Amino acid sequence: MENTLIFDLSMMMAKILVILAGTLGVVPIMVWFERRGAAWMQRRVGPNRVGPFGLLQPLADVVKFIFKETFIPKNANRFYYLMAPIIALIAPLCALAVIPFGSKAIINGHEVILQVAQMDTGVIFILAFAGLEVYPVILAGWASRNKYSVLGALRGSSQIVSYEISMGLALLSMLVVYGSFNPHEMVSWQQGTLGFLPRWGAFVNPVGALIFWIAIFAETNRLPFDLAEGESEIVAGYHLEYGGMKFAAFFMAEYVAMIMASGLLATLFFGGYGILPGMSTLIQAIGSHFAFGEVGFQNLKAAFEFISFATKVAFFMFMFVWIRWTLPRFRFDQLMDLGWKILFPISLINLVVVTLGVYYFNS
Amino acid sequence: MSPVIIILCLISACLAFTMLFAKSPITSALCLLGVLIMTAGIYGMIGEHMIATIQLVVYAGAIMVLFIFSIMLLNLGESENEFKDKPGIFVLGIILGLSVFGLLAYAIVHYFNQPTIAKKMGQFTPELISQLGGNSKVLSHALFSQFYVSFEVISLALLVAVVGAVVLAKRKID
Structure with missing residues (x-):
C-alpha cells in the first residue's frame, strides 16, 4: 500500500517534469527557429554568430534578459504589473496537464497513463484555462498605465474573446462526433482508416478543423492576428512596458500557448498520440528483433506514440512560424469581420451539419 | 478533509x-x-x-x-472616491449578510446529521456514476434527455434577457 503510494507520487512527478521540461525546453529552440526560419524565408542570414548556426543565441538572450535592470514604470500599478507575466505563464502550463502524450506505459508491473491529470471533463478543462489567458493581456495593459499598452490590451482581449466562440463551436462539433470529453477516447476513436486516409478528425470534419486552426492563431496572438502587439502601430501593445525577464515571461508564455494549442489541435483533429501511418510495421520489426514480451511491446508502442505526438506538435509549430512570415497582419476591423461575420456563422452551420451527419450515421 | x-x-x-x-x-x-x-x-x-x-x-x-x-x-x-463606504448601507449590509450566514449555518448544523437526509438520497451513488462513465456523461445524459425541455426553456429565458438588454441599451443611445 505504502509502496504504491510512493510509486504513484513519483510517476506523477515524473510526468509533470516531462511536460514542464519538454515545453520549456522547446521554447529556446523555437525562438532560435523563429529567427532563423524568418531569415530563411526572407532570404536573409539571421543570427549566426553565437555557436554553430547561431544555436546558442537563445542562451545569450537569456543571459541578457536575466542581467537587465529591473525597471518598473513610475505610474504603473506595481502589484498587477508584476502579476501579469506570472499568470501569463501559469494558464497555458495548467492546460497542458490534460493533453495526453501517449496511451500507457507499463513500469514495474504498473500501468502508467501518459497524461498528467485524468479528468472526466478533459478537453473542457483545457478550454477553461485557455479562457484564463485573457487576464494577463488585460492586466498587463491596464497596470502599465500606457496608452499603447491599453490599446493593445483592449485589442488583444476582444480578439481572444471573439475567436473563443468559433473555437468553442468547432470543438463542440468534434465533441458531437466523439461523444466524449476524454482525450484518450478521442484518440482511440481516430484509430483506423477512412478509405486510404487515417480516420483523423480533420478528415471527418475538415471545416471544423480549419476553423479551429484559424482560431488558435487568434487565441495565441500570433501573426496574422497579432493585433495586440502590432509593432508598427502600437509599438509592442500590452507588454510594451516590460523589460528583462518579465518580458521573457510573456515571450515564453506565447510559445507555451502555441505548444498547448498545437497539442490540442493534434489531439482533436490529427489523431493525437495515435501512431503515424507506417510506424506499426516499424514497431513490429523492432519488437521482434529484440524479442520483446508483451510489456516491452507496450512500452515500445508508448515511445513511438510519444514520437508521433511530438512530430505532430512540431509540424504545427512549424506552421505557426511559416504562416507568421508569409501572411501580412490583418487590420482590426478585418479581424473582427473575419471572426464574427465569417467564422462564427460557418462554425454554427458546420455544427448543425455535423450533428445531422452523426445522427444519420449512428441510426 | x-x-x-x-x-x-x-x-x-x-x-x-x-x-x-x-x-x-x-x-x-x-x-x-x-x-x-x-x-x-x-x-x-x-x-x-x-x-x-x-x-x-x-x-x-x-x-x-x-x-x-x-x-x-x-x-x-x-x-475611486465614489467608491467610499456609506456607513448606513454598510452596516445594513453586514447585518443582512451575517443573518443570512447565520441562517445557513444553523440549517446546515441542525439538519446535517439528521437521518431524514440519508433517506432522501437520490438514485446516483459515486459507484453508480463511475460505472456509468463519469460525472460529465451522467450529467449531460440527464440534461439532454430527461430535462431537455427545462434546458431549452432556460436558454429561451437567456435569449429574452439578451433581447431585453439590447432594447434597454438602444433606448438609452437613441
Missing part, C-alpha cells in the same frame, strides 16, 4: 475579505476572480471535476472577463 482544501478555503476567505474592503474596483474584481478560482480548486479537490471546470469556464473565463473589461473601458480607477 485534506490540508489542501483547508489552504484553499483560507486563501479564498482572505481574498473575499480583500474584495469587500478594497478601495479600487479592479482589485475587488480580481479578488472575486481569485475566490472563484479557489472555489473551483475546492470542487476539484473533492473530485467534482465537472463543476470545477464549469466554474472556471463560465465564471472565471467569461463573466469576470466582462467585469474587468468594463472596469478597464470605463476606467473606474479614476473615480
Whole structure:
C-alpha cells in the first residue's frame, strides 16, 4: 500500500517534469527557429554568430534578459504589473496537464497513463484555462498605465474573446462526433482508416478543423492576428512596458500557448498520440528483433506514440512560424469581420451539419 | 478533509475579505476572480471535476472577463472616491449578510446529521456514476434527455434577457 503510494507520487512527478521540461525546453529552440526560419524565408542570414548556426543565441538572450535592470514604470500599478507575466505563464502550463502524450506505459508491473491529470471533463478543462489567458493581456495593459499598452490590451482581449466562440463551436462539433470529453477516447476513436486516409478528425470534419486552426492563431496572438502587439502601430501593445525577464515571461508564455494549442489541435483533429501511418510495421520489426514480451511491446508502442505526438506538435509549430512570415497582419476591423461575420456563422452551420451527419450515421 | 482544501478555503476567505474592503474596483474584481478560482480548486479537490471546470469556464473565463473589461473601458480607477463606504448601507449590509450566514449555518448544523437526509438520497451513488462513465456523461445524459425541455426553456429565458438588454441599451443611445 505504502509502496504504491510512493510509486504513484513519483510517476506523477515524473510526468509533470516531462511536460514542464519538454515545453520549456522547446521554447529556446523555437525562438532560435523563429529567427532563423524568418531569415530563411526572407532570404536573409539571421543570427549566426553565437555557436554553430547561431544555436546558442537563445542562451545569450537569456543571459541578457536575466542581467537587465529591473525597471518598473513610475505610474504603473506595481502589484498587477508584476502579476501579469506570472499568470501569463501559469494558464497555458495548467492546460497542458490534460493533453495526453501517449496511451500507457507499463513500469514495474504498473500501468502508467501518459497524461498528467485524468479528468472526466478533459478537453473542457483545457478550454477553461485557455479562457484564463485573457487576464494577463488585460492586466498587463491596464497596470502599465500606457496608452499603447491599453490599446493593445483592449485589442488583444476582444480578439481572444471573439475567436473563443468559433473555437468553442468547432470543438463542440468534434465533441458531437466523439461523444466524449476524454482525450484518450478521442484518440482511440481516430484509430483506423477512412478509405486510404487515417480516420483523423480533420478528415471527418475538415471545416471544423480549419476553423479551429484559424482560431488558435487568434487565441495565441500570433501573426496574422497579432493585433495586440502590432509593432508598427502600437509599438509592442500590452507588454510594451516590460523589460528583462518579465518580458521573457510573456515571450515564453506565447510559445507555451502555441505548444498547448498545437497539442490540442493534434489531439482533436490529427489523431493525437495515435501512431503515424507506417510506424506499426516499424514497431513490429523492432519488437521482434529484440524479442520483446508483451510489456516491452507496450512500452515500445508508448515511445513511438510519444514520437508521433511530438512530430505532430512540431509540424504545427512549424506552421505557426511559416504562416507568421508569409501572411501580412490583418487590420482590426478585418479581424473582427473575419471572426464574427465569417467564422462564427460557418462554425454554427458546420455544427448543425455535423450533428445531422452523426445522427444519420449512428441510426 | 485534506490540508489542501483547508489552504484553499483560507486563501479564498482572505481574498473575499480583500474584495469587500478594497478601495479600487479592479482589485475587488480580481479578488472575486481569485475566490472563484479557489472555489473551483475546492470542487476539484473533492473530485467534482465537472463543476470545477464549469466554474472556471463560465465564471472565471467569461463573466469576470466582462467585469474587468468594463472596469478597464470605463476606467473606474479614476473615480475611486465614489467608491467610499456609506456607513448606513454598510452596516445594513453586514447585518443582512451575517443573518443570512447565520441562517445557513444553523440549517446546515441542525439538519446535517439528521437521518431524514440519508433517506432522501437520490438514485446516483459515486459507484453508480463511475460505472456509468463519469460525472460529465451522467450529467449531460440527464440534461439532454430527461430535462431537455427545462434546458431549452432556460436558454429561451437567456435569449429574452439578451433581447431585453439590447432594447434597454438602444433606448438609452437613441
